Amino acid sequence: VSRVPSTQCVEVAVIGAGPYGLSVAAHLHDARVEALALGEPMSSWQRHMPRGMYLKSTLDASSLSAPQPGSSLADFHEATGAGIPDERHPVPLETFVDYGRWFQRKHVGGLVQCEVQRLTATQDRFSISLSNGEEIGARSVIVASGHVGHAYLPEVFRRFARHENGGDKRISHACQHRDFSGFLGRSVAVIGAGQSALESAALLCEAGAEVHLVARRQSIRWGGPPIDPASSPLRPMLKPASPLGPGWSLFALSRAPSLVSYLPASFRIFVTAKVLGPSGAWWLRDRFSSEINVALDSEVEGLASSGERVILQLWRKDGSRSTLAVDHVIAATGYRVDVDTIGLMDSGLRAAVARVKPTGAPRLSRSFESSIRGLHFIGLAAAPTFGSLMRFVCGAEFAAMRVRRALTGKRLPRNFQNARVTMPRGPDAGAFQHVNE
Numbered sequence: 001v002s003r004v005p006s007t008q009c010v011e012v013a014v015i016g017a018g019p020y021g022l023s024v025a026a027h028l029h030d031a032r033v034e035a036l037a038l039g040e041p042m043s044s045w046q047r048h049m050p051r052g053m054y055l056k057s058t059l060d061a062s063s064l065s066a067p068q069p070g071s072s073l074a075d076f077h078e079a080t081g082a083g084i085p086d087e088r089h090p091v092p093l094e095t096f097v098d099y100g101r102w103f104q105r106k107h108v109g110g111l112v113q114c115e116v117q118r119l120t121a122t123q124d125r126f127s128i129s130l131s132n133g134e135e136i137g138a139r140s141v142i143v144a145s146g147h148v149g150h151a152y153l154p155e156v157f158r159r160f161a162r163h164e165n166g167g168d169k170r171i172s173h174a175c176q177h178r179d180f181s182g183f184l185g186r187s188v189a190v191i192g193a194g195q196s197a198l199e200s201a202a203l204l205c206e207a208g209a210e211v212h213l214v215a216r217r218q219s220i221r222w223g224g225p226p227i228d229p230a231s232s233p234l235r236p237m238l239k240p241a242s243p244l245g246p247g248w249s250l251f252a253l254s255r256a257p258s259l260v261s262y263l264p265a266s267f268r269i270f271v272t273a274k275v276l277g278p279s280g281a282w283w284l285r286d287r288f289s290s291e292i293n294v295a296l297d298s299e300v301e302g303l304a305s306s307g308e309r310v311i312l313q314l315w316r317k318d319g320s321r322s323t324l325a326v327d328h329v330i331a332a333t334g335y336r337v338d339v340d341t342i343g344l345m346d347s348g349l350r351a352a353v354a355r356v357k358p359t360g361a362p363r364l365s366r367s368f369e370s371s372i373r374g375l376h377f378i379g380l381a382a383a384p385t386f387g388s389l390m391r392f393v394c395g396a397e398f399a400a401m402r403v404r405r406a407l408t409g410k411r412l413p414r415n416f417q418n419a420r421v422t423m424p425r426g427p428d429a430g431a432f433q434h435v436n437e
């Protein structure tokens, strides 16, 4: 961990040390660019995801990117003597956090484990205030601050939380939970039908809570397990493998994110929202207990308070209405990128960043640069430009290579083995298996 003299000016500052920040920092370090990563490695995985969680993406689709060989999640398993698990074993959250930190020690030269409190732009550089009181300057900045700041609560929940004294104690977003053990004996409504909602419901049930899952969908969708290639020789042609899962559309989105950026903005936004919609991983199905009360086809149209409890007013598409009283509501309602919610950026700087209208996401060039010269955004914030790949760890390589090329003016050396998005081993390996109703 580097110490930064209070007046230091670096070439590049990378804000955030999650999979994207660490990958771009590793590439810049390798290219001998003076780059400093700022943040605690893997902290959103460590602090904002529940204990007992497993990754939905498979081992092959969950590697960070470094130019040197030996940096993948499989390499980490080998290096730690654990042996490489097969694609049927989901990756535990704790293993992934350890892997990210191992990757950082191996590949990321300059790191300051501090929170960035303020990013401002001056005439010829950026100025960054750190939580340890130091100030640094940077000629370029890469914002890799991840998804947590973009947690989305629908208006009905926000309105209720605003009216309650003491704020939102009985209403929370899924990313606010690290440990469900405090819900033993309590009733909890989980809103949503994606992996986060389904896994939170399963974990809450295992922790001894009475769980109600409320979703607008007519049915819960589950992924299918990987299929043995030998059992279906035509499958690689009909459903080619990709890091996002099998199928031609996922294959195209993972192989050609730069082509996605040429599509009209409205189409890009539509595709990014629709592709890989809410579903649960195939291995979660058995863990999703029959004790979980499921209300499908149901929307929360209002919330009220009754003593300690929250009353959810539910509306079904057939026009019927009902109520549900619980101790707590967890909204697993996803993330919406908006530069205005990136609190570390100075308000003037936020206002100056051009957006992919009608979203609040930054408009980015082919090298992830925003309308502010030298200011780049990677990860989820880049999804409205480069598509669904940017929502997942497997997109880190594309982002890191593009940024590296933009900041060094050079392509990667020829001997770079992973010079494109790493493809999985089996035809059905990938972030998300095919979906069954």
Ligand SMILES: Cc1cc2nc3c(=O)[nH]c(=O)nc-3n(C[C@H](O)[C@H](O)[C@H](O)COP(=O)(O)OP(=O)(O)OC[C@H]3O[C@@H](n4cnc5c(N)ncnc54)[C@H](O)[C@@H]3O)c2cc1C
Pocket: 015, 016, 017, 018, 019, 020, 021, 022, 038, 039, 040, 041, 042, 043, 044, 045, 049, 054, 055, 056, 057, 061, 062, 114, 115, 116, 117, 144, 145, 146, 147, 148, 175, 196, 344, 378, 379, 380, 391, 392, 393, 394, 431
């Ligand atoms: C519940 C859940 C499960 C998921 N499962 C998968 C999965 O199985 N596979 C997959 O590919 N994707 C998964 N995702 C998506 C996943 O979050 C992204 O793929 C991945 O984390 C993107 O990496 P990132 O570096 O952009 O963001 P993050 O991992 O969020 O990292 C951003 C980092 O920036 C830091 N940061 C933020 N603000 C500051 C600041 N002011 N100063 C310093 N540091 C700061 C954060 O603390 C964090 O460490 C999941 C997401 C959720 C919510």
